[in-house]
Amino acid sequence: MMSVCDHPDLISVESALAILLADVSASKTRENVNVMEADGRVLADDVFSPMAHPPADNSAMDGYALRGKDLGVQQWFRISQRILAGDMATEELEPGCCARIMTGAAIPPGADTVVMQENAETNDAGWVGFSKLPKIGDNVRLRGEEINQDDVVLKGGRRLRPADLGLLAGVGIAEVSVKPRLKVALIATGDELCQPGTPLPDGHIYESNRYTLIPMLKRLGCDVVDMGLVEDELDALRTAFVQADQQADLVVTTGGVSVGEADFCRTVLDELGSIDLWRLAIKPGKPFAFGSLPDSRYVGLPGNPVSAMVTFHQLVVPLIQAMEGETRENQLVLKATLDQPVRKRPGRMDFQRGQVYVSEAGELRVRPHKRQGSSLLTTVSQSNAYLLLPRDGGSQEAETQVSVLMFDRLLN
Structure with missing residues (x-):
């Protein structure tokens, strides 16, 4: 690991991020999950469509399907068939005829255009005339116009969103291969901190960092191991770090990472693994720690709530995304x-x-x-x-x- 403990200058956010991500690789393991349960998960592989979508030419609206070349030739058309969504359209459309058709219904053989019902007028004899004529091909969804068979529907590394799940379901995919959820242990430190809902002694404040970071971790799809508020005492911290390391892929602490501060977090990390203390060229959030434990990575955030959120958002989130195998999008x-x-x-x-x-x-x-x-x-x-x-x-x-x-x- 590159050591920057004694670097005389502040480290830029870009340089710090490059160091954080330098040797990160996502787990090669994967698991199959039902698409209904895949929201927020990271795709392990590209997903290919097993079919064309739409699977057949179909109507984009309720109306009348006809042959485009008949438009302008005659004013009235005989309604020769009716097609509902889900019906098999096998009857060839004869010249001068049209089919009453519903949205999503398959276009009958020979038809290539749909006139919306708002522009239609029927008579008792079963004929229909049109007040406004469409262009040939209007209001028809062509087979495969959205997705062709064997097209890549979604790229591996994508974090799935609700629209993605509907897209997968729409091409008949019920199960996808995803990366395992990252396990993140969170430890809050500081003798001045108290749990919300308990009496507040003089000189103390309520601990809030876990209440901001845990929801952010959950929105990232992580499994969170909440180690709670741990007192600034060597044995207590050592026990918490050992337990966190055994349960998590990444251990995150808040508080006690100021450069030069004689804190027990640094002592424990030096015993169990390694730690670098950085002074970042970022405001808020100058102090930041990064290191490793026997079975996990370690990140130490500043204790001030906004500093913790900003450094987490700008540095730890990209680290988590890399560890989960997510393709990171450029920030707008x-x-x-x-x-x-x-x-x-x-x-x-x-x-x-x-x-x-x-x-x-x-x-x-x-x-x-x-x-x-x-x-x-x-x-x-x-x-x-x-x-x-x-x-x-x-x-x-x-x-x-x-x-x-x-x-x-x-x-x-």
Whole structure:
């Protein structure tokens, strides 16, 4: 492992991420799951379609199927057959005739166009005329126009979404091969912390990091081992680390990772595995730890709640995605105009929080949160985006454009 403990400069987020991901490989094991249970799972392999979709030419709406070459030749058509969705359309459509047809029903042989029923007028003799004529081929879904047989439906490494499950079901796939869920153990440390719902002694605060990180881990599809709040005592921490290492692929702690701090987490990691303490060029969240235990990887987050969330979101999430075999998508960065000035000192990339909105004039604007403290979870709860302020940049005046990164499903 590359050691950066004594590096005199702050490490950029990009460099830290490159080190984190340098030797990561996803598990080669896989498991088969029912598509109905596959939401949020990562596909192990490409999925190929066993059929064309749609499987046959069919009507895109309720109306009348006819031969396109008959349009303009005659005004009235005899209704020679009726076809419902699910019916077999085997009868050849004769010239000058049409078929009453429902949405999704197979187009009869010889027909290639559907006139919507809103443009049709029938008479008692079983004939129909049209007030508006379509173009040849209108309102017909062609066989295989969405997916051909043997096409790649979804690529391996994709985290499945609800629409993906419907797509798989639509081509008859009932089971898929996915990567196993990553097991992540979470340990919160800090003698000043108390469990919510218990009396709060003077000088203490309620522990909140587990309440933000565990839902984020679950949204990533991880199996979470909640080790709870562990006191800053050597034997207690050693026991917690050993148990976490035995149960998890990744162990995450919050608190006690400030560079130079004489904390027991570092002592235990030095005993059981290895640890690097980094000073990141990121605000909030400068302290960050990374290492290994006998059977798992280790990540140590700062204790301040916003710092923990930002470093988790920007560094640990990509690590988890790599360990799960997920193909990471590029983050969508937009430009927005500042409602008010923002203060910043050069030296660290600043992930300030704010509310992005569209003005009445249609302009994308951002309203920075009034306060940006690393302990203030209101700055995340009341925001929908990061303001990405470059490492070497300084303060920005109102009405200037800044880069914004919209919160994703883990933060919203």
